[in-house]
Amino acid sequence: MTTSSTTSSRWRALTRHHLFWPVAVLVLLLLVNVPFTPDFFSIKMADGHLYGSLVSIVLFGSPLILVAVGMTVVIATGGIDLSVGAVVAITGALACSYISDQKDQGALSGVLLAMGLGLLAAVVCGLWNGFLVARMGIQPIIATLIIMVAGRGVAQLITDGQIITINSEPYKLIGGGYWLTLPFSIFVVAAVVAVTGALTRRTALGLLVEAVGGNAEASRLVGIRSRRIKILVYMFCALCAGIAGLMISSNTSAADGNNAGLWIELDAILAVVIGGTSLLGGRFSIGGTVVGALVIQTLTTTIYTIGVPTQTNLVFKAAVVIVVCLLQSPKFRDKVFGAKFAARFRAQAGAKTAATPADTAAPTEAAPKMEVS
Amino acid sequence: MSATTQSPTASESRIPSKAARLLGDRRLPVGVTALLFLVMYGVGLGRYQFYGFAEPQVFLNLFIDNGYLLVAAVGVTFVILSGGIDLSVGSMIGFTTMFTAWLVERQGLPIVIVIPMALAVGAFGGFLMGYVIHNFEIQPFIVTLAGLFLFRGLCLVISKESISIGDASVSSMAQAQVSLGVGFVSIGAIVSLVVLAVAFYVLHYTRFGRRVYAIGGNEQSAMLMGLPQGGTKIAVYTVSGFCSALAGLLFTLYIQSGDPLHATGMELDAIAAVVIGGTLLTGGSGYVVGTLFGVLVLGLIKSIIQFEGTLSSWWTKIATGVLLCAFILVQRFMTTRKKT
Numbered sequence: 058m059t060t061s062s063t064t065s066s067r068w069r070a071l072t073r074h075h076l077f078w079p080v081a082v083l084v085l086l087l088l089v090n091v092p093f094t095p096d097f098f099s100i101k102m103a104d105g106h107l108y109g110s111l112v113s114i115v116l117f118g119s120p121l122i123l124v125a126v127g128m129t130v131v132i133a134t135g136g137i138d139l140s141v142g143a144v145v146a147i148t149g150a151l152a153c154s155y156i157s158d159q160k161d162q163g164a165l166s167g168v169l170l171a172m173g174l175g176l177l178a179a180v181v182c183g184l185w186n187g188f189l190v191a192r193m194g195i196q197p198i199i200a201t202l203i204i205m206v207a208g209r210g211v212a213q214l215i216t217d218g219q220i221i222t223i224n225s226e227p228y229k230l231i232g233g234g235y236w237l238t239l240p241f242s243i244f245v246v247a248a249v250v251a252v253t254g255a256l257t258r259r260t261a262l263g264l265l266v267e268a269v270g271g272n273a274e275a276s277r278l279v280g281i282r283s284r285r286i287k288i289l290v291y292m293f294c295a296l297c298a299g300i301a302g303l304m305i306s307s308n309t310s311a312a313d314g315n316n317a318g319l320w321i322e323l324d325a326i327l328a329v330v331i332g333g334t335s336l337l338g339g340r341f342s343i344g345g346t347v348v349g350a351l352v353i354q355t356l357t358t359t360i361y362t363i364g365v366p367t368q369t370n371l372v373f374k375a376a377v378v379i380v381v382c383l384l385q386s387p388k389f390r391d392k393v394f395g396a397k398f399a400a401r402f403r404a405q406a407g408a409k410t411a412a413t414p415a416d417t418a419a420p421t422e423a424a425p426k427m428e429v430s
Numbered sequence: 431m432s433a434t435t436q437s438p439t440a441s442e443s444r445i446p447s448k449a450a451r452l453l454g455d456r457r458l459p460v461g462v463t464a465l466l467f468l469v470m471y472g473v474g475l476g477r478y479q480f481y482g483f484a485e486p487q488v489f490l491n492l493f494i495d496n497g498y499l500l501v502a503a504v505g506v507t508f509v510i511l512s513g514g515i516d517l518s519v520g521s522m523i524g525f526t527t528m529f530t531a532w533l534v535e536r537q538g539l540p541i542v543i544v545i546p547m548a549l550a551v552g553a554f555g556g557f558l559m560g561y562v563i564h565n566f567e568i569q570p571f572i573v574t575l576a577g578l579f580l581f582r583g584l585c586l587v588i589s590k591e592s593i594s595i596g597d598a599s600v601s602s603m604a605q606a607q608v609s610l611g612v613g614f615v616s617i618g619a620i621v622s623l624v625v626l627a628v629a630f631y632v633l634h635y636t637r638f639g640r641r642v643y644a645i646g647g648n649e650q651s652a653m654l655m656g657l658p659q660g661g662t663k664i665a666v667y668t669v670s671g672f673c674s675a676l677a678g679l680l681f682t683l684y685i686q687s688g689d690p691l692h693a694t695g696m697e698l699d700a701i702a703a704v705v706i707g708g709t710l711l712t713g714g715s716g717y718v719v720g721t722l723f724g725v726l727v728l729g730l731i732k733s734i735i736q737f738e739g740t741l742s743s744w745w746t747k748i749a750t751g752v753l754l755c756a757f758i759l760v761q762r763f764m765t766t767r768k769k770t
Binding site for chain 1: 586
């Protein structure tokens with residue numbers, strides 16, 4: 058675990074390892090679309106933009122990826138953040154209401170200020186969550202429940218209970234605009250993922266986060282400032298949610314305090330779980346989360362394209378959650394596949410761990426997804 | 431609040447000062463919530479006395495308008511006392527309204543047959559979640575989250591549009607009023623109070639209730655004592671599923687329709703009511719009477735906002751959040767005090 062960040066070749070091998078099964082599920086899901094929409098993989102050029110199903114999956118999945126990346130880091134410390142949906146709503150509401158008050162909605166300075174204001178509010182929410190969890194020692198589910206409940210009220214307060222629509226070209230860029238023929242949001246997501254990946258895997262920060270998640274008290278005793286790290290991850294998570302909030306409101310050119318980012322926290326947690334991060338904390342995979350979020354978005358798109366009535370969407374999602382969680386549960390594997398299988402499985406995982414300095418949990422959790430496909 | 435099944439606390443061994451004993455008392459949070467309710471009611475009386483707030487009916491309406499929430503919150507109290515959490519409550523309520531409306535309106539079944547069916551479905555749903563939680567050791571949070579998706583999805587599978595109920599027997603049940611002299615209450619209010627009484631009895635005077643507290647207090651110790659931990663856990667989620675379905679039926683009566691979006695997010699209201707009622711979210715400590723006061727406080731916020739007129743509905747959410755925060759912090763200080 059400690060040496061995984063030292064050499065790039067090992068790191069690459071590890072990534073391949075982590076991501077293999079989530080990616081396999083993703084590819085399978087994508088292939089399912091082909092018989093129903095033969096030109097599913099084709100990408101067309103029109104008006105100087107690239108269009109196609111793949112592009113739109115990434116475009117519509119962008120906010121979820123962002124929120125899920127933030128959630129991954131929080132879950133890695135053994136926490137959970139239920140308030141991200143409300144933070145999405147608050148950020149969008151604040152930015153849009155600020156822009157709508159401007160005389161010239163297209164002015165770049167005004168838009169930047171609005172975005173800054175929204176993100177600042179998001180970070181403050183994260184600071185509050187982190188304060189409750191790290192300083193007051195309140196269970197993360199409960200601490201973040203407060204903003205989950207009150208946050209939507211605050212968002213509606215900001216928008217005065219209405220849906221604020223705006224007409225601002227620069228603001229439109231972040232969620233609905235194009236740059237270098239690709240949706241601009243893809244670049245934002247790529248930047249966030251790259252920075253997060255670099256910070257957590259190229260520096261010791263990732264290790265510290267995992268140490269705090271593994272055992273907060275032990276990590277404090279060895280001299281890690283576990284409280285400060287916890288506060289930081291909640292702030293980071295809220296910042297990611299804030300950027301997602303800007304994206305969602307910019308894509309629709311409107312702020313809806315009630316429905317923006319509704320249930321996104323649940324989708325994000327699901328993405329993290331599919332990506333192979335354990336909910337118990339102590340280890341995480343950003344790449345896995347990105348793939349997990351793409352799996353969820355692809356699942357949604359697939360349900361649309363293969364003509365399943367959209368209302369069964371949630372039932373499908375429930376089935377996926379249950380299957381993924383069952384397969385990750387050692388007890389379930391023992392009971393269903395027999396103890397022998399599970400033992401062999403553990404031995405295999407152990408052998409792999411000895412060969413590469415990967416953390417043990419990732420293979421054991423990623424591998425059983427064979428059964429998903 | 432005369433529950434006495436709690437084992438004697440550490441306070442007896444050391445004979446601390448009166449103030450410390452009071453602060454260490456597990457009944458304190460319930461007392462604080464009850465006091466808060468009285469203060470809020472008093473403020474309401476002071477402000478809107480001439481607008482009819484003093485009418486006894488306003489007070490009784492709290493039970494009429496929040497009966498379903500009380501039933502759901504009682505179910506959640508069981509789960510939280512056992513140290514778990516149930517996120518599927520709101521979806522289960524929504525599903526029950528849809529299921530009931532669909533059977534009564536589209537299938538033409540009499541409501542007398544539909545009620546036990548809905549209750550059985552709810553209890554079975556809860557049982558399934560409990561079974562998975564216990565047998566496969568998956569976190570309750572995730573399993574009930576899957577339940578949330580599943581039941582909301584099933585609502586939409588039944589119908590995308592809301593189904594209004596025009597059935598005569600349902601309407602007569604919904605409109606039935608039980609006179610109390612100073613005012614009236616609905617059937618829903620009475621059912622909810624009966625559920626509360628039964629829950630009080632079960633939690634404080636039966637073996638099952640003791641097991642729920644024991645498992646919530648310390649699962650390891652409970653297991654070492656030889657308590658049937660699995661059965662209790664599964665039963666707790668079954669109770670919660672049953673209560674959610676019953677709450678769904680009351681909600682159906684209250685609103686006389688089934689809608690796939692009914693009761694979205696009500697699990698949070700229920701959890702908030704339980705927390706405000708002084709039950710520790712870590713499990714093992716709390717009273718179902720506190721849940722009653724939690725629901726009444728939430729209901730009172732809504733009626734005060736209605737009386738105020740100028741305040742909008744989102745203030746309900748903010749006020750709930752602020753109260754929730756205050757009570758969580760109070761609980762936090764009380765638990766640290768107990769440990770030291």
